[in-house]
Amino acid sequence: MSQPNLRVRRTRALLREALVDLIEERGFDRVTVGELTARAMISRAAFYRNYRDKYQLVEQIFDEAFAELTAAGSDRPPGQRWQEFLAHIDAYHRLYGALLGRRGSPWFADRMRAALAAMVGEHLPGQGGDALAPAVVSAMFLQSIVWWLDHDRPYPPAELAERSAPLIGAVLETAGGATG
Structure with a gap:
């Protein structure tokens, strides 16, 4: 996939920064597209060329990071992918x-937990329809x-991954899944 042009990248960066500032001030639920565009000093038309609403803005940021974490055919061990995901969180910590x-968004926390549970579920052979272990592990990740x-x-990030791995590994071992 090709990189977006400079103007699109600049618009996205301005919107991310404005979103963070407004969430810290007002809370996610109270942020409007009008406030976002005014704070980012871009037109509403520029916003709507890139996103349908504030939820899609947040989803795109998360989806891009998660796509890297769960890249198909990846030969990276799960611990390394967890560390890389934490490095992304670190880079966008605000x-x-x-x-x-x-002041954040329960919607986003639920979406992130569900994405993590789906990823964990793919690495737990023999769990059948049992979603308890992935739910517990995703809650621990979050x-x-x-x-x-x-x-x-x-x-x-590397140290957090190292410190959390034994806790998560214990749940996976108890669930009868692979920690690998």
Whole structure:
């Protein structure tokens, strides 16, 4: 897939920054497209050329990162992918801190948890229709991220991945899945 042109990348960056500022000030639910475009100093037309609403803006940011994490045919071990995902969270820590924090969006937290559960479910052979282990592991992933952001990222992404791996591995082992 080709990279968007410079103007599109600039528009996206301005909107991300405006979104974070407004979430921190007002909370996600109260942010409007009009406020976003005014803060980002772009036209509504520019916004709507790229996104249908504020939810799609957030989804696109998350989906791009998640696509890298779950790249088909990846030969990277799950621990490395987790570390890379945490590096993405670190790079956009203000955005994720705003979306997952007190003034954030329960919608986004649920969407992120569901995406993580789906990814975990793919790596748990023999679980059949049992969604408990993926749900528990995705909640642990999400809570690890929230804790890390709430405490101003006291460890680098690699260390957080290393510290959380035994906890998540214990759940996977108890569930009878592979931790590999």
